[in-house]
Every structure is written in structure tokens, then in C-alpha cells.
Amino acid sequence: MVLKIFFPQCCNKADSGLLVGRWIPGQNSAVVLAVIHYPFIPGQVKQYIHQMRGQSGVDLTVLGSWSMPKEGQEGMESFLRDLSTIFPQGQWLQLSREMGKIGFRCHVLTRDPNGKLIQQEKELKEDGGGEKGGTKRGGGEKKGEENKVEGEEGGGEKDKVIFIHYEQRKVMLSQLHPIDNGVPDPQTESQLPQVFGTVCQSEPLFFLDKYDDGPVKMTHWQSEGREGSIIVELMKQASTPVCLLTTWMLTLWTSLCSSRILNMRPMRFISSKLSTCVQLSYRTEHLQTVCSPTRATAHNHFMRKANIFVSFFVDVSLGLLLVSWMYRENRIGKLANTLVPAADYVAKELEELLQWLMGAPAGLKMNRALDQVLGRFFLYHIHLWISYIHLMSPFVEMILWYVGLSACLGLTFALSLLSDITALLTFHIYCFYVYGARLYCMTVYGLSSLWRLFRGKKWNVLRQRVDSCSYDLDQLFIGTLLFTILLFLLPTTALYYLVFTLLRLVVVMFQGVLHLSVDFINSFPLFAMGLRLFRSYRLAEGVKFRVLCEEPGTPLHLMMDINPLKVSSVVQTYRTPTYSCYPKDSWLALCKKLFLGELIYPWRHKTTKID
Amino acid sequence: MGADSGSGAAPGPAVSWRKVLWERQPFPDNYVDRRFLEELRRNEGLRQYRYWAVVQEAGLVAQQISCVALFLTLWLYMEQGLLSPSTLLWTGLLCALLGYGLYQALAPRGDSDNHHRTRWSDLQSASIFLSFTFGFSPVLRTLTESVCTDTVYAMTALMLLAHLVAFPYAHPSPPGSLSLNAALFASVCLASRLPGDLHTSGGLDSSSSPSSLHTFTMLCWALLVFALWPCLLQRLRDCAPWVFGCVCVLVGVCGVGGLGSLWPGGAVLLAALLGTVTLLCPLLLIRLQSDKDNIQGPWDEAEIREDLTHFLH
Numbered sequence: 001m002v003l004k005i006f007f008p009q010c011c012n013k014a015d016s017g018l019l020v021g022r023w024i025p026g027q028n029s030a031v032v033l034a035v036i037h038y039p040f041i042p043g044q045v046k047q048y049i050h051q052m053r054g055q056s057g058v059d060l061t062v063l064g065s066w067s068m069p070k071e072g073q074e075g076m077e078s079f080l081r082d083l084s085t086i087f088p089q090g091q092w093l094q095l096s097r098e099m100g101k102i103g104f105r106c107h108v109l110t111r112d113p114n115g116k117l118i119q120q121e122k123e124l125k126e127d128g129g130g131e132k133g134g135t136k137r138g139g140g141e142k143k144g145e146e147n148k149v150e151g152e153e154g155g156g157e158k159d160k161v162i163f164i165h166y167e168q169r170k171v172m173l174s175q176l177h178p179i180d181n182g183v184p185d186p187q188t189e190s191q192l193p194q195v196f197g198t199v200c201q202s203e204p205l206f207f208l209d210k211y212d213d214g215p216v217k218m219t220h221w222q223s224e225g226r227e228g229s230i231i232v233e234l235m236k237q238a239s240t241p242v243c244l245l246t247t248w249m250l251t252l253w254t255s256l257c258s259s260r261i262l263n264m265r266p267m268r269f270i271s272s273k274l275s276t277c278v279q280l281s282y283r284t285e286h287l288q289t290v291c292s293p294t295r296a297t298a299h300n301h302f303m304r305k306a307n308i309f310v311s312f313f314v315d316v317s318l319g320l321l322l323v324s325w326m327y328r329e330n331r332i333g334k335l336a337n338t339l340v341p342a343a344d345y346v347a348k349e350l351e352e353l354l355q356w357l358m359g360a361p362a363g364l365k366m367n368r369a370l371d372q373v374l375g376r377f378f379l380y381h382i383h384l385w386i387s388y389i390h391l392m393s394p395f396v397e398m399i400l401w402y403v404g405l406s407a408c409l410g411l412t413f414a415l416s417l418l419s420d421i422t423a424l425l426t427f428h429i430y431c432f433y434v435y436g437a438r439l440y441c442m443t444v445y446g447l448s449s450l451w452r453l454f455r456g457k458k459w460n461v462l463r464q465r466v467d468s469c470s471y472d473l474d475q476l477f478i479g480t481l482l483f484t485i486l487l488f489l490l491p492t493t494a495l496y497y498l499v500f501t502l503l504r505l506v507v508v509m510f511q512g513v514l515h516l517s518v519d520f521i522n523s524f525p526l527f528a529m530g531l532r533l534f535r536s537y538r539l540a541e542g543v544k545f546r547v548l549c550e551e552p553g554t555p556l557h558l559m560m561d562i563n564p565l566k567v568s569s570v571v572q573t574y575r576t577p578t579y580s581c582y583p584k585d586s587w588l589a590l591c592k593k594l595f596l597g598e599l600i601y602p603w604r605h606k607t608t609k610i611d
Numbered sequence: 612m613g614a615d616s617g618s619g620a621a622p623g624p625a626v627s628w629r630k631v632l633w634e635r636q637p638f639p640d641n642y643v644d645r646r647f648l649e650e651l652r653r654n655e656g657l658r659q660y661r662y663w664a665v666v667q668e669a670g671l672v673a674q675q676i677s678c679v680a681l682f683l684t685l686w687l688y689m690e691q692g693l694l695s696p697s698t699l700l701w702t703g704l705l706c707a708l709l710g711y712g713l714y715q716a717l718a719p720r721g722d723s724d725n726h727h728r729t730r731w732s733d734l735q736s737a738s739i740f741l742s743f744t745f746g747f748s749p750v751l752r753t754l755t756e757s758v759c760t761d762t763v764y765a766m767t768a769l770m771l772l773a774h775l776v777a778f779p780y781a782h783p784s785p786p787g788s789l790s791l792n793a794a795l796f797a798s799v800c801l802a803s804r805l806p807g808d809l810h811t812s813g814g815l816d817s818s819s820s821p822s823s824l825h826t827f828t829m830l831c832w833a834l835l836v837f838a839l840w841p842c843l844l845q846r847l848r849d850c851a852p853w854v855f856g857c858v859c860v861l862v863g864v865c866g867v868g869g870l871g872s873l874w875p876g877g878a879v880l881l882a883a884l885l886g887t888v889t890l891l892c893p894l895l896l897i898r899l900q901s902d903k904d905n906i907q908g909p910w911d912e913a914e915i916r917e918d919l920t921h922f923l924h
Contacts, residue, residue, distance in 0.1 A: 453792070478743055
């Protein structure tokens with residue numbers, strides 16, 4: 001069996017002492033976390049380790065001894081070997097390094113059933129199969145397992161030792177993906193997550209630095225002095241009261257929103273249609289998540305909170321920028337003054353379109369009577385709509401001025417507002433579309449049913465199939481008359497339907513683009529992306545190894561580098577779930593609905609998923 | 612393939628071959644013995660046709676063709692303005708009443724109660740027809756305004772052909788859906804192509820849109836000819852078969868004559884067609900019977916005769 005020892009880089013030049021770490025069960029590997037230096041009292045060491053075990057929950061033990069004699073010091077192998085009796089272990093590692101040489105040497109003492117220690121020969125084999133120089137990539141598969149460095153060639157009792165060096169700080173801070181949400185079983189979990197987990201959970205071990213007056217003197221990544229920053233500390237102190245205040249305000253707001261007045265059917269219907277209200281409720285939920293006073297324990301929750309906070313911050317700053325640009329030089333007033341003329345222009349274009357349809361559009365032959373009827377009907381509607389707009393025109397500027405202020409809440413609000421204003425201004429197009437679609441739908445259904453009558457068949461609702469049927473004379477007569485009429489009127493209704501559907505689709509596409517961009521701003525994980533770009537070791541997909549030292553006579557030394565998560569995986573994993581706008585039907589279903597004249601609402605909102 | 616000619620070695624066996632599926636026999640799978648094709652029957656359901664009976668039946672087909680020709684003649688008369696729609700309308704109503712009287716007179720001796728009820732429902736049907744036709748006439752007259760005349764004629768021809776093909780010659784009385792609907796469709800197409808009446812619909816449009824009366828008349832005649840006449844014909848056939856033959860001949864002559872008054876060439880063609888259908892085609896049928904070669908055997912699909920009445924008890 002190959003013995004793998006994970007050795008922190010910071011301890012490469014540490015003074016001699018005891019190795020503290022953890023044996024990984026079942027994998028024949030050990031993780032070295034720190035080195036405890038002389039002088040120490042074994043009793044205090046044991047007590048300290050016991051205390052640390054309780055605080056961190058990691059199964060810390062003394063793994064063995066580390067010897068790096070300085071110049072002038074003689075080796076302490078025999079002393080170190082005697083230490084093994086004080087700290088009874090199953091296996092005792094004796095690592096030693098000489099100044100000037102790169103490789104380590106390792107002796108492993110096992111306790112045989114009698115209690116005696118036997119030494120096993122270790123250093124003689126060259127590295128077997130596995131690595132031959134260069135870098136190797138590990139991980140990226142399901143469990144992120146490193147490549148097993150097997151490859152013994154005969155000689156069973158001569159075990160190999162491999163030293164895998166790791167940067168302690170980076171491994172402590174990094175999170176291995178894919179994240180396991182449950183409580184993993186230590187026996188079946190694979191090696192790499194266990195290593196990462198061990199280092200991560202041993203944080204209490206790294207609190208004592210060399211300036212502290214503790215019972216033991218240790219070397220680990222923080223032993224040169226703990227990092228800290230005043231700003232971070234201040235923010236941590238200030239965050240709790242701020243969070244409490246925000247939570248209280250949010251509770252007030254939600255209770256106001258769910259009051260009875262605002263919950264009546266019409267209000268609820270309107271607020272579910274206006275995307276601004278939807279976005280508002282959505283942001284309220286987000287804020288509630290962010291400002292909850294409890295600390296986020298799991299990595300997922302922390303990332304979610306951070307993402308929401310950063311995206312909210314960016315959103316609000318962009319919104320404030322937009323507001324300041326728009327309200328300078330009274331641009332908002334100018335915008336309001338162009339709204340009514342724009343609506344007038346749209347109405348005029350529609351009127352011209354209808355006049356064209358009432359003539360002979362594109363040389364198509366329309367039924368004149370029906371043409372005139374439909375054209376006049378729609379023209380009258382447009383006339384009504386324009387009167388309404390003109391009625392509202394004195395108030396438009398003021399309304400827009402106040403409503404535009406709500407863009408302070410974020411760029412997403414500004415975009416939602418734009419989408420809502422578009423919807424309101426093109427309401428008549430929506431009405432026309434509905435009329436045209438209903439008329440066409442009735443025509444098509446009537447035609448299909450009467451076509452069945454023409455052939456002497458009938459739709460059997462019970463069996464959901466077409467059956468033959470013997471009709472009466474008068475049924476046949478009237479059915480044929482109606483069939484003829486509907487057939488010859490079909491081109492006219494189809495043309496009106498086509499024209500208004502196209503208009504409606506244009507509006508829907510525009511709104512869809514706005515919604516998609518709102519959705520993008522809402523859900524894009526900015527914090528995770530920033531982390532991936534600037535601190536790529538924090539999001540790890542796996543590890544890769546490169547060979548540090550391959551001298552004959554010494555064990556193999558590998559350097560474990562963290563493989564950062566791919567950018568696409570970052571986005572996929574940390575995307576905030578939103579009420580995302582997604583197309584409800586596939587293209588084929590959409591085409592079928594258009595052909596039959598059913599009303600289409602291409603974008604459907606999902607409700608926010610609760611994680 | 613005669614007996615004992617299975618491809619492959621047929622072992623002169625001690626066992627004889629049996630036609631069973633579940634037993635392994637020492638014969639190859641495609642072995643047949645000399646009883647092969649014993650159960651083949653040729654031309655089992657062959658009917659012996661007699662010439663004049665077939666001619667009589669073919670008379671109905673000729674009669675229907677002549678009906679269509681008569682209808683077209685009426686339309687031609689109205690289109691060329693030789694007949695005014697009101698005349699035609701009253702003639703049509705008179706014919707309808709006469710036909711109805713005849714229909715009732717020939718009715719089988721049932722109970723008068725049945726008659727009473729049927730008369731009331733007949734009246735209802737008639738009023739529905741008339742009101743709907745009259746109501747839809749203004750819509751129908753401008754229906755095919757924008758369609759090119761050639762298209763209209765082509766559609767009409769197609770529909771009339773469909774009517775002739777799908778007509779239930781065996782039993783004309785409940786009219787077949789497809790045939791009746793095709794005929795009505797054709798008549799609507801034709802009705803919308805009639806020339807207009809100048810002092811009806813306000814003289815603003817000088818286009819030749821027919822007046823409502825033209826359309827109404829056309830549709831009434833279509834109903835008479837295609838929907839009601841077959842019912843009377845069925846009654847005649849049931850009650851007085853020799854009258855039926857005379858009526859067919861009469862209708863044929865009227866058709867040819869009517870068409871001849873406007874288009875002599877068409878009349879000649881129609882006469883030729885009628886002659887072919889009535890006299891030539893039965894001859895062909897009988898001649899070709901001798902070339903028939905159907906085989907039946909136990910390999911045919913099972914046919915269920917619809918006699919499940921014994922399940923009722």
C-alpha cells in the first residue's frame with residue numbers, strides 16, 4: 001500500500017518537533033496540519049490536542065515526529081523514537097530532512113500485535129507507474145478524486161511513501177465542487193474531500209501564532225501572525241444592528257403589503273401583471289435573505305447571500321446613476337413630452353394600416369362587406385384610445401417624474417417600469433390581437449366541424465375520435481350553407497388575424513428582451529464570478545499534481561495545486577434562482593397555437609424557488 | 612405446385628404429414644402434400660346478370676345526370692335573363708306542393724297519426740329551410756365576388772362531379788351527406804355568379820352582384836332537385852316500379868331537350884353520355900364477367916355476419 005502524507009508547505013522549514021494532524025481512515029494517508037516545537041510538556045500537548053479536537057470536531061492526533069536539524073545540532077532520532085512511546089499510535093511517522101537537501105526521509109513504525117514497534121523499509125523504490133514528471137490533472141470527475149498513485153511492481157512488503165505538499169491557507173479557504181449537501185459518511189467519502197474538509201475544519205488550530213503565550217509553540221500558515229483588518233472588523237461589528245434594523249423595516253413593509261386593502265382580487269390581479277410589482281416583491285425577498293441576523297454556515301448560503309448583496313449593490317448604484325443622468329437637465333420632462341406624440345404617431349400608423357387592409361392589400365381578394373365592417377370597428381377603437389391618451393396628457397409629465405424616482409431602487413426597476421409603460425401604451429394593439437384571434441379561432445373551429453359534417457362524420461367526444469353520422473336533411477342543409485359562408489370569409493379574417501398577431505409579437509419580443517435583461521441582472525452571480533477571477537483557489541474543481549523531487553533513494557514529492565472551477569460551472573452552480581422568464585412552449589407548439597388562433601402568452605413567470 | 616412437391620428432400624416417411632402447427636414432424640417447413648389447394652374455390656359469389664335488369668338499374672344513374680343537367684339549364688336561363696326569378700320561384704313552389712302531395716299519396720298504409728306528426732315536422736323543416744335561405748341570401752350573393760370566375764366554374768364542376776360520384780344510388784332516400792353538400796356548395800357558387808337586378812340593391816355599385824331574389828330562387832331549386840326529388844323517387848321505386856322507369860326516361864328527355872334549347876352541342880353530348888351509361892356500360896359489365904377470376908379459400912379473413920340477434924334472448 002502506498003502511504004500518502006499531505007504536508008503543508010509552511011512547515012517545510014520548521015524546526016524539529018511533533019507532527020499534529022489526522023489519519024484519514026481507510027485510505028492509508030495522513031494530513032499534517034502543524035508542527036509543535038520543543039520545548040513541550042507531553043501532558044500539555046495531549047490536553048491541548050484534546051481541547052482542539054473538541055473545538056474543531058476533527059479527529060486530531062499526534063502523527064509522528066519531524067526532524068530538521070539546524071547546523072550545529074545533532075540529530076535526535078533516538079529521542080524522537082522514544083517519543084513514540086509517549087504518544088501511543090498505530091503508526092508513527094518519523095520524517096526527517098537535511099539542510100541543503102530537497103527530499104525528505106520517512107520511517108514508519110508500526111505497532112505489531114505484541115506492542116512492539118517494527119520499522120519498515122521505505123525509501124528504496126523508485127516511483128512506480130504513475131507520475132513521470134510534468135503536471136497531472138486530478139479531479140473534474142464526480143468525486144474529484146486524485147489519481148491513485150498505485151504502481152507497485154512486485155515486492156509486497158516494501159511500501160512506498162509519497163509526500164504531497166499543499167498550501168495550507170489556500171486549501172483551508174477553498175471549497176471543493178460539486179458540493180455535497182448531506183452529511184458525508186467518513187468511511188465511504190473519497191480522499192480529496194476528506195483532506196479539504198480536515199484542513200477547513202481545523203481552523204481553531206490555527207489561532208495561536210508565535211506571539212501568543214500559549215501552552216505550546218506551533219508552526220502553521222498563520223504562525224507568523226494573524227491577519228486582520230480594521231475595516232473588516234468594524235463592518236462585522238456594525239453589521240448586526242444594521243441587519244436588525246433592516247429586518248424590522250422589511251417586516252413592516254411585508255405586513256403592509258399583505259394587508260387586506262391591497263389584497264383584494266382586482267389589486268392582486270393587477271399587481272401580478274405589472275412586472276414592477278413582481279420585481280419589488282422579489283427584491284424584498286432577497287433583502288430578507290441577506291439581512292437575516294443569523295450567520296450563514298453552509299457554503300451555499302454564504303455564497304447566496306454574498307451574490308445577492310453584491311448584485312443588489314451593483315443594481316442600486318446603476319439605478320442611481322441612471323436617475324442622476326435622467327433628472328439632470330430635466331431630461332425626464334423631455335421624455336414625458338415625447339410620450340403623447342409617440343402614442344399619436346402609433347395610432348396614426350395603425351389607422352393607415354387599417355385603411356390599407358380595407359382596400360385590396362397586396363392584391364389579395366377580400367370579402368368587401370366583412371372587410372368594411374372589421375375595418376370600421378377597429379378604427380373606432382383607435383379613435384377611443386387616442387381620446388383617452390389626450391385626456392391623460394396633462395398628467396403624464398408629473399406621473400412620469402414621480403414614477404421615475406423609483407428607479408433609485410435599482411436598474412432592474414427602471415427596466416421593469418419601461419416594460420410596464422410599453423404594455424400600457426400598446427394596450428390597444430393587445431385588444432386588437434385578442435379580437436382578431438378570437439374571430440379567427442371561431443372561424444377555424446367552425447370550419448373544421450362543418451367540414452366533418454360535409455363528409456358525413458362527427459366528432460365523438462367520448463371516444464375522442466371521428467365517427468360517421470347520419471344527419472337530418474335540415475342539419476345538412478344549414479351546415480352546408482354555413483360551411484360555404486365561413487370558407488369564403490376565411491381569407492379576410494385570416495388576414496386581419498395575421499396583421500394583428502405580427503404587431504403583438506413585435507411588442508412581446510420587446511418586452512421579452514427587457515425581461516430577460518432584468519432576469520440576467522437578478523440572477524448573475526457577481527460575487528462568485530469575482531471570486532473566480534481574483535481568488536480562483538477558493539472555488540476548486542479538483543487538484544493537479546506536479547513532481548517536485550524525484551531523487552532515487554528518497555520518496556516522491558508532489559505539489560498539489562488547486563484546479564479552479566470552470567467559469568461556466570461557476571455561473572451554473574451559483575445562479576440565483578429567479579422567477580425567470582422562459583418561453584412556455586416549444587417552437588412547434590407555438591406555431592400550432594398561432595395556426596389555430598389560440599391566444600399566446602409566450603413568456604411565463606416561474607414562482608421563486610425556495611431552496 | 613402439385614402434390615408431394617415440397618422443395619427440399621421429402622423423406623418417404625412412414626408417418627403421413629398432418630397440417631398442424633404444434634407438432635414436430637420430419638418434414639421441412641414448406642412441405643405441402645397432394646391435398647394442397649383442395650379447398651380453393653373459384654368465383655364463388657358470381658352473380659348472373661341479366662341485361663335488361665342492369666339497364667333498369669343504370670337508368671337511375673342516367674336520371675341523376677339528367678337532373679344535374681336540368682339544374683344547369685335553369686341556371687343558364689336565369690343567367691341569360693330568359694327567365695325571371697319570380698316566375699321560377701313560383702314554379703318551384705308549385706312543383707314542391709305537387710311533389711309533396713304525390714309523396715303523401717304514395718305513402719304506405721300506416722296509421723294516420725304517423726301522418727299527422729310527419730306533416731307537422733315537414734312544415735317545420737320547410738319553414739326552417741325557407742327562413743334560413745332567405746336570411747342568408749344577402750350574405751351569399753356577395754360571397755364569391757372577389758374570386759375569379761374561372762375558379763368558381765372549376766369549383767362548381769368539381770363539386771357536381773363529387774355529387775354524382777357520391778350519390779347513394781342504391782337507396783336515395785336518406786340523402787348522402789357528401790353528395791348533398793357538394794351539390795349545395797356548387798349551387799351557392801353558381802348562385803353568386805348570376806347577373807344582378809338593376810332595381811334591387813341600391814344602384815351605387817354597378818358591379819354585377821346578383822340580387823337576393825336570384826340567390827334565393829337558385830337555392831330553392833337546388834333544394835328541390837337535389838334533396839327532395841330523390842325522396843320522391845325512392846317512394847316511386849318502392850310503390851310503382853314501372854312508373855319509375857318511365858319517369859327516368861322522361862327526366863332524361865327533358866334534360867336533353869332543355870339543354871338543347873340553349874346549347875345544341877351540349878345536348879348531343881348529353882344524349883351520348885346517357886346512352887353510354889344506360890346501354891353500353893351494362894353490356895360491358897356482362898361481357899367482362901367471363902374474365903372474372905377470384906379465388907377464395909380458408910385463408911381469407913373471417914367475416915362476421917351481423918346476425919347477433921340470438922344474443923338478445
